[in-house]
Amino acid sequence: MTAHTPDTAPALSLPAIAVACPMCGAQPGTLCTSHDGTRVRRNDVHRDRSRAHGAVQAAQADTTAEQRLAVLDGRDALAAVIIRPAADDDPDRITVEAHARGMSKAAAAYVLRSTADHFDQAARAEGDEPIPDRADHAVSLYARTAIERDDALAEVAKLRAQLAAQQPTEDTPLTTDDVRAALAFNADEPAPALATLRDVLLDTAPRTPEQALDAARVLLAAHARELVAHVRRDTDAYRDEHGVTRSTRGLLTGMAHARRTLEEYAAHLDQDQDVPATPTRAQVRTEAFEDAAAIAEQAAAEMRDGAGTWPEEWSSREIRDAIEAAAARIRAAATPTPA
Secondary structure, three states: OOOOOOOOOHHHHOHHHHOOOOOOOOOOOOOOEEOOOOEEOOOOOOHHHHHHHHHHHHHHHHHHHHHOOOOOOOOOOOEEEEEEEOOOOOOOOEEEEEEEOOOOHHHHHHHHHHHHHHHHHHHHHOOOOOOOOHHHHHHHHHHHHHHHHHHHHHHHHHHHHHHHHHOOOOOOOOOHHHHHHHHHHOOOOOOHHHHHHHHHHHOOOOOOHHHHHHHHHHHHHHHHHHHHHHHHHHHHHHHHHHOOOHHHHHHHHHHHHHHHHHHHHHHHHHHHOOOOOOOOHHHHHHHHHHHHHHHHHHHHHHHHOOOOOOOOOOOHHHHHHHHHHHHHHHHHHHOOOOO
16 A cells, blocks of 8 residues: 655645544545545545534534633622633733722722732742833833834845845846746745736836736736646546546536636637747657658668678668668658648
């Protein structure tokens, strides 16, 4: 059995892989299978497995919420302060509820300040420096922030001066080669065409309307080919999961037609860019026969000039004539037959 890794089977990186699949019976940490276990799903998992993972996550969240519950008997409390974690589960944020119904709020504030002083003394005894008063802390924080801001602004001004000195006096115009180079640079991005469009829009190089149109054609053609790849993956995944039957054949045919339409659209954009067209099979065949015939004719010519030594039982003239005849047959095969 082939051992899969996240590189060869991206589905191993999905969160749902941590639970068993109720559809195909795959155990936690193993890939889902289709067609009675004969085909491994390397790129995704069954929807039932994703739902099972969601149910496990919801149950864990409910358990965590229950663990946070606290029961208080406040029937004889004059005032109360309750500190809870924030609702957004941020560990650095809290919510505070304070009530004073059995005593005056001024008295409650005095008691809380006394309690705060007691907590500060206990914190110092434990080696934990108390947090400074809010007003003093705000003043010191503002002063420190102002200094850091001034230093940052000075550094930014210095970097801008260095960049300005390195910039060329005249910007070179944006070309389609620049756009294709940007596409190659962004090939590892999740959406290379979108990332390249961002770079082109941020580029300050001058461009004419014709240059802008050529750049748009390159980007649209690249985006169309990305869509072709998406349609092909979806088609393959659907075929692997459901097979080819009378009920699925129509949908698979429609998806294949959509893919061909996108491919034709990308090819049309390439033609508008004056990109050299891909040679046809007939053109490739003709060129191959032409090259073979040229090699055979060269060998016959060298033999005619007397170059080379041959075994005694062979006749150099017969060999040369055979090569020339083969060259003639290859040359004839290279010529397309009229329809």
